[in-house]
Amino acid sequence: MSKDRTTLSAAGPKRGIVGQFLHDWQLWLMLLPAIVYIFIFCYMPMYGVQLAFRKYDFAKGIYGGEWMGLTYFKQYFTGPMFKTTVVNTFVIAVTSILFSFPAPIVLALIINQVRQERWKRTVQTVVYIPYFISTVVLVSMLNVLFAQKGGVLSDLLKTLGLVPQKANLLGQKQYFVWMYVFSGVWQGMGWNSIIYLAALSGVDPSLHEAAKIDGANALQRVIHVEFPALVPTIMILLIMNMGSILNVGFDKVFLMQNTLNKNVSEVISTYVYHLMAPTTGAPQFSLATAVGLFTNVVNFGFLMIGNFISKRITGTGLM
Amino acid sequence: MDNAKKIDLAPRKSMMQESRGDRIFHAIMIALTITTFIVIIYPLWFVVIASISNSDLVNQGKVTILPVDIRFYGFQQIMKDSRIWLGYRNTLIYVVFGTILNMIITMPAAYALSRPDFKARNPVMMYFVFTMYFSGGLVPTYMVVNKLGLINTPWILIIMVALNTYNLIIARTFIQNTIPNDLYESAMLDGANHFTIFWHIVLPLSKAIIAVEILYYAVFHWNDYFNALIYTSGAEVQPLQMVLRRILLQNEAFASGNGGVQGGYAQSSADQVKYAVIIVSTVPILLVYPFVQKYFEKGVMIGAVKG
Structure with a gap:
């Protein structure tokens, strides 16, 4: 009994690494499945990244091919698809972040300004719905709602004069980014507001009272009381978003791609897929791995930059 | 009684004293919520009315607010379509077993990482977090899965995303912030080990985060087509989303390309089927939400705000 008691104190007796491990064996056991899973599906592929520097050799496996150095990176950087994919990815990512x-x-x-509780609940419930819609269904909805002929929403936009009468929102490439971005806003806006609503509900009511006494009107209270309460959450989510700037979701872009919009819709992730599973010709595994690795490195760089800037400006950061 | 009423009225009275500017401001806010409401709900409502209206009228733009010439041809066609039911069955298997596996892996790991007396906590956390920002990429992952012999098996769609690091972090944060340390200490003094504490104290007190995790994982499995696209090819193992992609998107090019040649009837029937398929494939996952909504805000709040 007394021995058990001593292990409870936070300082505890001094143990070696092995002793500590034995002491925490139950916790390690609970972590084991997660550690094993992450090792197999995340770290083993990281080891496989060396394929980017090797020729793919079917007989010898990923680690056995001839060492090629930076050949595949050079091939990508000097090839015609480099500029296209990087520009498209950035345009889509930056426009998305700007609006989404x-x-x-x-x-x-x-929503936080609404005092009619029932209406507030109703609006909240409804704005969450699009989150549950799958990408396949979302893209299908775009295809029927914005069809050039008989699409109820494309007709509406034309009636309102927001797009020209002859516009083909699904086919003409200048509309691709907007369709992508606004469907994303429609789908994610409500769901992503949950975390901000949660932060707003934590605002101390006395701050509101104090602001009122100081003569702040409703709008001023939003700007000077509520918005500042959201800043830490905003910064963390912004950094996390920056860390995946080149990870423009494969899912939606891939499904929205057609032959008409391909030169604005081919992003890095879809390019990797097309290299790996081409409709004609042999798969280019090494080149695909090199392009994927390039994305990863750039993303990591952006994450670090975002983290650094945020720490400098607001004092909050991920690491 | 009278007194109580007066006290009750007091705050309301102060609200009525607000300035004209504030009243206009609130009216604008209400108007904005109404606009948002319409923008969100109208596309969904349109799919519903289009699925039961005469498709010719839909295509002529005559169905906008209410269904016209109601018929259920689309739904009848779906009932007869074996592809959809096979996809449905596969998806249900992946959602149920996938989510169970997710919970078995996520919750104990979240508990272990929430313990302040666990010395290796930070390095282990880094081990997980690193994978959020760095990965081997598509091809090396495919090679690993291939080596494990999991290509084109149902297993891959159950275990491919057995753990989501973000979900692990919010579960850990929730357990860390909601369960008082005293509770652990007294349980420890009573001789309970980590397994007993996890099972008898932590899980019963974590219903909110369990609901959130189940929702996140189940929605992911229900909607996932990417992993099916990459790792499976046979229709017998493919989930509903892949069937939908074939019906809704790959058929799309065909229908719009040859619409005139095919004739009005086939064309408009195909359209009604499309709307009906959207409904049939989306309603089940929407029905999950009300059951977990009760726990949801609490779970998201505590789990994520300090994430």
């Missing part, structure tokens, strides 16, 4: 990131913040601030 502020939308839930604004929505949360608006």
Whole structure:
């Protein structure tokens, strides 16, 4: 008994690494499945990244092919698809963040002003619905709602004069990015507002009272009381978003791709897939791995930059 | 009684004293929520009315607010379609077993990582977090799966995303922030080990985060087509989303390309089927939400805000 008691104190007796491991064996056992899974499906593929520097040799496996150095990187950087894929990825990613990131913040601030509890609940429930719709279904909905002929929403946009009468929103490439971005806002805005609404519900009511006494009107209270309460959450989510700037979701872009929009819709992730599973010709495994590794390194760089800037400006960061 | 009423009225009275500017501000906010409501709900409503309306009228743009010339041809066609039911069955298997596996892996790991007396906590956390920002990429992952002999088996769609690091972090944060340390200490003094504490104390107190995790994982499995696209090819193991992709998207090019040649009837029937397929494939996962909604806000709040 007394021995058990001593192990409880946080400082505890001094143990070696092995002793500590034996002491925590139950916790290690609980972590084991997660550690094994991550090892197999995340770290083993990381080891396989060396394929980017090797010729793929079917007989010898991924680690056995001839060492090629930076050949595949050079092939990508000097090839015609480099500029296309990087530009497309950045255009889609930056436009997405520009609209998708502020939308839930604004929505949360608006919903938070509603005092009619029942209406507030109703709006909240409804704006969450699109999150549950799969990408396949979302893209199908775009295809029917924005069809050039008989698409109810494309007709509406034309009636309102927002797009020209002859516009083909699904086929013409200049609309691709907007379709992608606004369908993303529609789908994610409500769901992503949950975290901001949660942060807003934590705002101390006395701050509101104090602001009122100081003569702040409703709008000023939103700007000076509520918005500052969201800043830490905003910064963390912004950094996390920056870390995946080149990971423009394969899912939706791939499904929205057609022969008409391909030169604006081919992003890095879809390019990797097309190299790996080409419709004609042999798969280019090494080149695909090299392109994937390039994405990873760039993403990691952006994450670090975002983290650094955020720490400098606001003092909050991921690491 | 009278007094109580007066006290009750007091705050309301102060609200009525607000300035004209504030009243206009709130009216604008209400108007904005109404706009948002319509923007979100109208596309969904349109799919519903289009699925039961005469497709010719839908295509002419005559169905906008209410269904016209109601018929259930699309739904009848779906009932007869064996592809959809096979996909449905596969998806249900992946959702149920996939989510169970997710929970078995995530919750104990989250508990272990929540213990402040676990010395290796930070390095182990780094081991997980690193994978959020760095991965081997598509081809090396495919090679590993291939080596394990899991290509084109149902197993791969159950275990491919057995753990999501983000979900692990929110579960850990929740357990860390909600379960008082005293509870652990007294249980420890009573001689309980980590397994007993996890099972008898932590899990019963973590219903909110369990609901959130189940929702995240189940929605992921239900909607996932990427892993099926990469790792499976046979229709007998493919989930509903792949069937939908074939019906809704790959058929799409065919129908719009040859619409005129095919004739009005076949064309408009195909369209009604599309809307009906969207409904049939989306409603089940929507029905999950109300059951977990009760726990949801609490779970998200505590799990994520300090994540």
